[in-house]
Each structure stands twice: as C-alpha cells, then as structure tokens.
Amino acid sequence: MGPPLSRDEGWFTKIYDDHYQQILQYGRRRLADADMPAELAQDVFAVAWRRRQEVPDRCLPWLYGVSRRLLANHWRARRAAGRQVPIVEADVLREPGSTAADATVGVADVWAAMRSLSELDQEILRLIGWEELTVSEAAQVLGCSRTTAAVRLHRARGRLTAAMSAAPTPPMPHRKLARS
Numbered sequence: 131m132g133p134p135l136s137r138d139e140g141w142f143t144k145i146y147d148d149h150y151q152q153i154l155q156y157g158r159r160r161l162a163d164a165d166m167p168a169e170l171a172q173d174v175f176a177v178a179w180r181r182r183q184e185v186p187d188r189c190l191p192w193l194y195g196v197s198r199r200l201l202a203n204h205w206r207a208r209r210a211a212g213r214q215v216p217i218v219e220a221d222v223l224r225e226p227g228s229t230a231a232d233a234t235v236g237v238a239d240v241w242a243a244m245r246s247l248s249e250l251d252q253e254i255l256r257l258i259g260w261e262e263l264t265v266s267e268a269a270q271v272l273g274c275s276r277t278t279a280a281v282r283l284h285r286a287r288g289r290l291t292a293a294m295s296a297a298p299t300p301p302m303p304h305r306k307l308a309r310s
Contacts, residue, residue, distance in 0.1 A: 137182035137183060137185070141182070142175075142178070142179055142182065145175075145178065145185070145189055145193075146175055149189065149190055149193055150171055150175070152190060152193075152261070153170070153171040153174050153175070153193055153194075153197055154167050154168060154170075154171045155167075155260075156170075156194060156197050156260075156261060157170040157171060157197065157201075159256065159260050160201060160256075161201075170197060170200060170201065170204075171197075173200050174193055174196045174197050174200060177196050177200070178192075178193060178196065190263075190267070191263060191267035191268075191270040191271050192270065194257065194261060194263070194267075194271045195270060195271040195272075195273065198253070198271055198272075239294060240294070242293075243290055243293035243294045244290065244293075246293045247286065247289055247290060247293065250272075250282065250286075251282070251285070251286035251289055251290070252286075253272070254268060254272065254279065254282045254283050254286050255283070255286050255287070255290060257271055257272070258283060265279050265280050265283060266279075268283070
C-alpha cells in the first residue's frame, strides 16, 4: 500500500515523534561535533516534509537513506573546501545495556579494523549493527536490491573478520606462579 494522497501536520508530527531520536542517534554515531547530529535530524525531517508524498508508510529506512545522502553531501562539500569532518570513534560500538567499561574491551581493535574497510562496507555494517535494520531495509537505504545488500553484508563481514584476525593481539600479562 502506497502513501496516502494527503499528508498533513498530524502525519508529520507522528513520524517526527516516532523517529527523531533514531535519526539523531544515526548522526551521533557518525559525527563528532555535538551540534551536527541535531542539525542533520532537522534537515532530514525538512526533506520528509517537502517530499511527504514520496515517504513510504514504513518510513525509517527512507529517513536513514535521506540521512546518508545528506551526510555524503556534507562530507563532499567539506572535503572540497579542504576541511576534515570529524567522525565519532567512541562509545558507538557498545551493546545496549552494557557499561562503558564493557565497551572499552576491544573497541580500538574494532575501530582499526572498521577503518581498514571501504566506506560502503562500513555503512552496511553500521546499518545492520547500529541501526538494527533488516537486510531489506538496509538495501532501501543504500538504494540497491535486497540480494545486493545481502552480498555486500556477507562480504563486509568477511573483510571485517579478516581485518580483526590480522590485528596484532596484545600480549597476555605474565603471572608468577606460586610455588607449592
């Protein structure tokens, strides 16, 4: 079933209330500047309002797709101007319900492995892992078929596993054994 012909302020308020925090988190997971995620979320919802007749009923993947394109445009503009865009590298790999101390174990290794991957590999892993999308929803965000997204995910996971395996493991601390 496609979107209804008329989308009013009530419809917009509902999708905003339902999905603002998820879009904000999407930005927080990708941007280091504290103000940029909120700006990104506002821009995403401005696009949703302007293009409300195109927004599907299950709109979260569509909103993530808009977020992804807005970020890509922003990063391209910053690179063209010779400025770097800081990307977040802390606290984003934490499992829901885990503590900050739990998150520190291996995070540096995961980040190093993630950085070794292409942007497309990183994005499919983020969409599935961080945003908890299905493969079909990730495909919608990426603008490809479900099969293509599934193949990309499989390959990205393989490359991440290989990169993690290639990372040097820290030496185990030596313990003095008590003599009996």
